[in-house]
Amino acid sequence: MxxxxxxxxxxxxxxxxxxxxxxxxxxxxxxxxxxxxxxxxxxxxxxxxxxxxxxxxxxxxxxxxxxxxxxxxVAPADKRPVKPKLKTINKEKQYFYVEAGKLQLLKTHTMKQGLRDRGIDILAYSDVNKKHQKEVQALLADAEKQAIENFNAKVQVWNDWAKAHGAELLTTR
Incomplete structure (x- = not known):
């Protein structure tokens, strides 16, 4: 740390x-x-x-x-949390890389330089070869599941704060 x-x-x-x-x-x-x-x-x-x-x-x-x-x-409930927004995943805007013969989804753009330094190519969705196209949908589904889990966790924090402060309650997905 x-x-x-x-x-x-x-x-x-x-x-x-x-x-x-x-x-x-x-x-x-x-x-x-x-x-x-x-x-x-x-x-x-x-x-x-x-x-x-x-x-x-x-x-x-x-x-x-x-x-x-x-x-x-300071209790986290005392500080106003950021109102969560569900981030949708647009497959055309996602980047991928192949490591050890397996297609991986680039989770953050801060990873790009580190991967390039290791000699790993970053691929746009349109550049992924046909051999790995089957894996793309599974990776995107997993990323969407993770995005929903993150959103729901943030909604829970928001709703706890909102109940105590009379703000709008949000629904989970």
């Missing part, structure tokens, strides 16, 4: 993950947040105890060299 310095890089990485993987990442981040909060609480207790006894942490040989995590956690 140290490589994900800014929101742009985090957003790029998140676009490449499925909803299930994102939920795992969020769970892990929440676990790390809880651990850091416990560390911050422990440090505060140590500081209070050292102060009570008339010492500083430095005098006792401790050096605090990390950022303290705020104990205020």
């Amino acid at each position: 140290s490589l994900l310095v800014n929101k742009k890089e985090l957003k790029k990485a998140a676009e490449e993950l499925s909803v299930i993987k994102l939920q795992d990442v969020i769970r892990q981040l929440n676990d790390v947040l809880e651990e850091r909060q416990r560390e911050a609480e422990t440090i505060e207790e140590l500081k209070a105890l050292a102060k009570q006894k008339g010492f500083s942490l430095q005098q006792l040989g401790f050096q605090v060299q990390h950022e303290l995590v705020s104990t205020e956690v």
